[in-house]
Amino acid sequence: MKNSSIKFCRVNWLIITLLLFNNLLSLNLFSQKEHVALNCLKIDITKKLPKNNYINKLNNLSENYWCLNLDTSKVYTKSALQGTKDNNYPSGKAKVLKNIGVVSHHSIDKKYEDTIFMENNARAEIKIKYESEQKDKETIKTNELIIQKQKNTRNILIATTIIFALIALFLFYKYYSKRQLARMLTIKNKAITKQKRNLDIANQTKSKLFSVISHELINPFNAIIGYTNLLASDYDHFSETQRQEIIATINKSSTVTYHLVKNLLDWARTQQNRITVDKKNYNIKDLVEHAIAPFMFYAKNKENTINFNLEVTEIETDSTLLKTIIANLFMNAVKFSYATKQIIISSFIDENKRNVISIKDFGVGMSEELIQNLSNKNVLTQSVRGTDKEKGTGLGLMVCYEFIELLDGKLEINSAVGISTTINLVF
Numbered sequence: 001m002k003n004s005s006i007k008f009c010r011v012n013w014l015i016i017t018l019l020l021f022n023n024l025l026s027l028n029l030f031s032q033k034e035h036v037a038l039n040c041l042k043i044d045i046t047k048k049l050p051k052n053n054y055i056n057k058l059n060n061l062s063e064n065y066w067c068l069n070l071d072t073s074k075v076y077t078k079s080a081l082q083g084t085k086d087n088n089y090p091s092g093k094a095k096v097l098k099n100i101g102v103v104s105h106h107s108i109d110k111k112y113e114d115t116i117f118m119e120n121n122a123r124a125e126i127k128i129k130y131e132s133e134q135k136d137k138e139t140i141k142t143n144e145l146i147i148q149k150q151k152n153t154r155n156i157l158i159a160t161t162i163i164f165a166l167i168a169l170f171l172f173y174k175y176y177s178k179r180q181l182a183r184m185l186t187i188k189n190k191a192i193t194k195q196k197r198n199l200d201i202a203n204q205t206k207s208k209l210f211s212v213i214s215h216e217l218i219n220p221f222n223a224i225i226g227y228t229n230l231l232a233s234d235y236d237h238f239s240e241t242q243r244q245e246i247i248a249t250i251n252k253s254s255t256v257t258y259h260l261v262k263n264l265l266d267w268a269r270t271q272q273n274r275i276t277v278d279k280k281n282y283n284i285k286d287l288v289e290h291a292i293a294p295f296m297f298y299a300k301n302k303e304n305t306i307n308f309n310l311e312v313t314e315i316e317t318d319s320t321l322l323k324t325i326i327a328n329l330f331m332n333a334v335k336f337s338y339a340t341k342q343i344i345i346s347s348f349i350d351e352n353k354r355n356v357i358s359i360k361d362f363g364v365g366m367s368e369e370l371i372q373n374l375s376n377k378n379v380l381t382q383s384v385r386g387t388d389k390e391k392g393t394g395l396g397l398m399v400c401y402e403f404i405e406l407l408d409g410k411l412e413i414n415s416a417v418g419i420s421t422t423i424n425l426v427f
Helices: 002-026 032-047 051-064 070-086 090-237 240-271 284-302 319-336 368-374 395-406
Strands: 280-283 305-310 314-317 342-349 355-361 410-416 420-426
Touching: 090 240, 240 284, 240 319, 240 395, 280 284, 280 319, 284 305, 284 314, 284 319, 284 342, 314 319, 319 342, 319 355, 319 395, 319 420, 368 410, 395 410
Parallel strands: 305 342
Antiparallel strands: 280 314, 342 355, 355 420, 410 420
């Protein structure tokens, strides 16, 4: 009785141990290798049970693991089959074979399920991959469309910009051409207006000039012809003194007429550009004396004295042109000087290192307005009578302005009314 109780307790302890192992294995706390080791330990414990209990327990364990773990179920079924063989336990073998069929069926189902699962996974992966590729293609196509649209928009903007730029250039060119044409027309109109004004002035000057000259030429010739007729018809009726006076008057008229004709010819040559400038070195005093010699009797008649102050003795010039200028200026100096006053002829280098020949008289002088009018070489200014009622044409000063330009010089006038006049020839 005692042995039977001990045996029963031992069996119960083994069953409790197996239940504990089952609970541990059901928790899935172990790796595959540990799981198999524990199952082997359970089998060893199961073998210590009585034969029928041992095989039945293995069959029960196999059944428990059908749905949990087929590999573990196979281990228990294999152990139960081996136990029936070793212990000659035919009644337990039927149940073992049943478990083998169920396990095999479950294995086949499991394999089939796994195959279907894998196929489904493969189809899902292919579908996902296809959908991903399609999505990528659509994205690429969309991006290409966006890029193409951007290119088209950019090309349209560039073409529009170029068109507007060309239109702007064309409009600017038209505007610039019109402006240039208007400017050229303005310049041409101004030039034509100026030419017309100068032509009108020149025509008026020439008309006035020829009118004055014709009158001034006739009077001296009338005097010459009249006095020569008197001498020819009544020579013996005049005393020697009277004859000398008549001869002096004839000489004076002839000199004036010669000077007038010479100025007229010189002025005509300048208008036709027929004067050639030939510059050489000359002694200034010789040029001046030779130029004023024909008109010294006018100075004697007014008792004017001629003083020379020549610091510069030589000059490079055209002697014919310079003598004509000096002769005209000297004639004007005598004409507008008061009686007994001196006329000063000088040469020097001014503060600007320029050669200057100066003729200064002490007489009626000139106003600023008259100086301005005289400086216009295209206008014939009405001549003013001299201090001894001498008449003039104004042509001499016009010739002076023309000739001084040909010599690359300038004519400067400084005057104080009623005191003096200084005319500088600057080279």
